Amino acid sequence: MRAHEAGALHGDIGNRSPAWLRTPVDVNALVPQLWPRHVARGPAGALTVAGLDVRDLAAEFGTPAYVLDEDDLRERCREFRAAFPDADVYYAGKAFLCRAVVRMIAEEGMFLDVCTGGELATALSAGMPAERIGFHGNNKSVAELTRAVDAGVGRIIVDSFAEIDRLSELARERGVRPRVLVRVTVGVEAHTHEFIATAHEDQKFGFSLAGGAAAAAAFKILDEDVLELRGLHSHIGSQIFDASGFEVSARRVLALQAQIRDARGVELPELDLGGGFGIAYTTQDDPASPHDLAKRLRKIVDGECAAENLAVPHLSVEPGRAIVGPAVFTLYQVGTVKDVDGIRTYVSVDGGMSDNIRTALYDASYSATVANRTSAAEPMLARVVGKHCESGDIVVKDEFLPADVQPGDLVAVPGTGAYCRSMASNYNHVPRPPVVAVRDGRARLIVRRETEDDLLALDVG
Incomplete structure (x- = not known):
């Protein structure tokens, strides 16, 4: 969506002014902040990624397909590590996870955050060192906790009193002392969609700060002395551009840290501020750079620690979308173009909500371009x-697409690396698309396309 050229694109055509509709638009332009870094238009007008023509990718791998610019992802990992040199940078695997991506982020020196047994299994099978894994989740099963403990996962972020009891029992049985963080619900509602805001009080995650549950959880762990309490964790939402929410969150979490020190004489050594850093889906989005994020977060933490007379804890952050989101675009083929009584033109592609549910679920906005030509x-x-x-x-x-868009054209939608494949479904019995990684002029399949045989293999009726 080239909103910087055409104004805000929301609502129906009938709500737009004639002057707005006359604003010139270059349908062939690629806005750099929306696309993977190694995407361009080739001499013939088709998109290329790392030197490969998308027409060739479509011919080899079919459509729809998620196309990953591997060097883009790796560069973003390096930028976050450089911006947070004294912190642990966890890649949030829920954004998108497969064994190839696990290996990429491991090679770039990242830590990894998982939130289910399946994500943990993927991480371990790809060779991610267990001590560099953090394990989230509001309802971890005994089986999941057992696997995490036996594997030696580095941090378990506890989310309920029941989980503390389960984990403590496992620790006693095995004679180990798992390292844990307490997830604190700080009462900050980030500027985001209602269903992806995760720190206000009325939601399922963490221990309430205002109600005293967070302090009680920390005291319980310290008093029982079975688990090793390393620190506190806060995550205030997703697709966040305004750092003021992090400031309020850090202030409240560090006030709890001071309360724990004063009550038990223990100064916790770690603080995890979570993730949720936003990316550009349209030209109306203006995300901060990792450097700017780090500078702001460090200033917030240093200031609050000074105010509470606390030593500055070892920080962790959890970018997921900010790393993989911009590194991927989805490649579709147009099947039909339908003008509906002059009201709107519908361009139908060979995928949809089964490979990107976010528009339907979150009212998310995306951009698109015809990819096989200008x-x-x-x-x-x-x-x-x-x-x-x-x-x-x-x-x-x-x-805005060219008026001559037609069946057979390729359409590319950028910014689809985060959550699209992770949340993909088989709705209407549509097989899920493949993920193709491109680097140095070579493409490789890292997640293959599902087939109808895959669907039928699960149907044992």
């Missing part, structure tokens, strides 16, 4: 939709 045609305001039997099956709500 066009001299007039811009046309279109809606890119999927093939599923749902009226809400929308990939891109509003985007």
